[in-house]
Amino acid sequence: MNIYRKKLYKKLLNDKQNDHVQTPTDSHLNEEPLQENLQENLDSIMQEFGHSSDFVSRKFILGHPRSIHVVALYIEGLANEDLVNELITHAHSLSLESAELLEIEENEKSYIENTFNLTRELVSTVGSVSVVKDYRNVLASLLDGNTILLFQGMNHGLIVSTLGSNYRAITEPTSETVVKGSKEGFIESVSENTAMMRRRLKTRKLRVERRKMGDLSNTDIAIMYIDGIVNDKVLDEVRERLNNINAEAILESNHIEELIEEKRITLFPTVLSTERPDRLSRTLTDGRIAIFVEGTPFALVVPNVFPDFLKSTEDYTSRYSISSLIRILRYITFHFSLFSSPIYIALITYHQEIIPTHFLISLMAQREGVPYPALIEAMLLEITFEILREAGVRIPRAIGPTISIAGALVIGDAAVSAGLVSPAMTIIVALTAISNFTIPSYTLANTTRILRFSFMIVASISGLFGVALGYFIMMAHLCSLRSFGLHYLSPFAPFYLAGNKDAILRFPFSLLEKKKKANTFKN
Structure with missing residues (x-):
């Protein structure tokens, strides 16, 4: 009975500690759909961000001869200001074309829907466009650096990709220097890192799975592997361990590394980290799995054995x-x-x-x-x-x-x-x-x-x-x-x-190719 009470008290204490933290993703607006009233939507979203000074809303009018009030929402610094200006400019051009493309005799509801659809087609030249119908996706998209277009009289809006590229340029790796080899290293952007891998491994079997982790940070995580080479059991184990992570913030790849290790009471590393795309390309072709974390120029590689930590890119x-x-x-x-x-x-x-x-x-x-x-x-x-x-x-x-x-x-x-x-x-x-x-x-x-x-x-x-x-x-x-x-x-x-x-000695490549055909993950 005492054990049951202790477990119940511990559960209540954890619930109490978790309840006092409220984030945009844990908001009461999570499951609520957008409203047709533009001002009501704007007030609710601004309240969620606490009227923060970097939250920008730009109102303008579309349509001719009828007028439709529209607001563009984005977060300063996350969204590219030039893309946002181009987006609004393209949307404004609708006012000049709508008289020819839209029927004036339409009722107001149909006119708004047609204007919405025409705007979606028109702004697609700026970036990828998708429809959003609830507050949860609105808040998440704003935090990702996208711009939201909300229309008066519509209970859904548009998500336009305007993510800014304020990342450092691709430079030579500093922790894994080589005399002979590639001079490019990963940066802090997950998208750029996965693109670098796509340029090296031009195969349709290369798979990327994106997800967000951390209740407060909502950090972008990407899992990369080669389908047909990766061990399915290992891949399922990686997914399960990532799903079991319950953390408020994932700010660095080491957070993931410590939380997915099999035996944490050890001094020896079991997860390899690298900032070299050429090294990661070779490990992926061996059936390994890479994990990218937004904000970190290192990719995590699993599974690993002891000889992997004594290998260098220069060996190849x-x-x-x-x-x-x-x-x-x-x-x-x-x-x-x-x-x-x-x-x-x-x-x-x-x-x-x-x-x-x-x-x-x-x-x-x-x-x-x-x-x-x-x-x-x-x-x-x-x-x-x-x-x-x-x-x-x-x-x-x-x-x-x-x-x-x-x-x-x-x-x-x-x-x-x-x-x-x-x-x-x-x-x-x-x-x-x-x-x-x-x-x-x-x-x-x-x-x-x-x-x-x-x-x-x-x-x-x-x-x-x-x-x-x-x-x-x-x-x-x-x-x-x-x-x-x-x-x-x-x-x-x-x-x-x-x-x-390919452990202590490095055999010629002709023999290493035969090794790849053997089972790399022997238990």
Whole structure:
């Protein structure tokens, strides 16, 4: 009985919290149709927007010799002012043509309907036109940047597409730079991003599903896939998880990423984000699904496996021999970034017998003036480097690189001279940090940054045995992860040969085409 009361109280509390927020999409006008009285419609819509100063209504008169009052509604900044002016100009031209096209002897109702239909045909040259009959679609269309035409004596209006294009131009991606390859990246407009993909994949099987998410933000979301290649079960799972999202605002793609992940208590990313159309094109041809979010120049890709986060677009623009060598280097630097500092701490603290005698003597001589253990020494350097890296991101670009390089050199040299850290530890931490930058995925690089501190603590407690145990625990955790039903360590575990043609090594394209014919999503 107490459990039932707790559930009932929780439900009532959630309902109360949700009731106090009222948005245009949750308005009492949602299900109400438009009225024939123009002023009544205008007053209701203006009341919904709280008589906001950026809500614009422009009244004019159509028809000759009879007059019909019309109002054009749009939101300043969302709608293109030039298109709105052109729309009104085209509508005004109706007054000159209506005497020839419309019968004067018609009754008033028929005259208004004919004028409405003629206006719809005439303004179609400005943009796409559709009919709206209720307040809900009126409010949603205004927030999308469209213009609404309402007529006196008509209980429905016109939606004219006048969306402004105030987005930045297509530029080179900043987070996924390549030496050889395309130089265009996604922008913050979903429509522009899907158009870029259409230009690359000119197939009628490319599908785009649009929807709105967020009670307050009404953010445009687009799902893209290739019909016939995508796994239908995965596609249904993506739709279901998106439908289960209940959020007031979706302001960034990371909101979607966190809410659709299968196992949220993990440091490893299971959703890939990219701002490169060329990379997304390849993943779509592999049967993956892309999710675009309005206001974000990144596309989310699902499902993914661990090797996907160590791949780069440049792997497919260079010869397969060079690409394979660079991929092997990435796997090495991934482990080096994760374990170099912990292994050094373990060797210095517990396993000096493994180190050659002459090298051990040199290391001990360097550490003679260091007043604290290897763990504190490594932590001091790691935290200092993280501070410099974060400062380099926030400092203005004009002086950022200079400050970062000068800060690293001055602080590093001063710390060694003062005896706070040893030169060997400085070299290890510097190589670790540089290795971290070779990981193509920024989210996976952040994962190694966090895990490295954990392995350093374990190494200081139990040496190499603790590092080995921690590695086995990490691998067991990776084996338990799935991305929309796909094993995270696939094609390594479970192993299948076709997937390994583009995992660590990049086979020639002639063999990769055969791999695509195999089942990419093996469970």
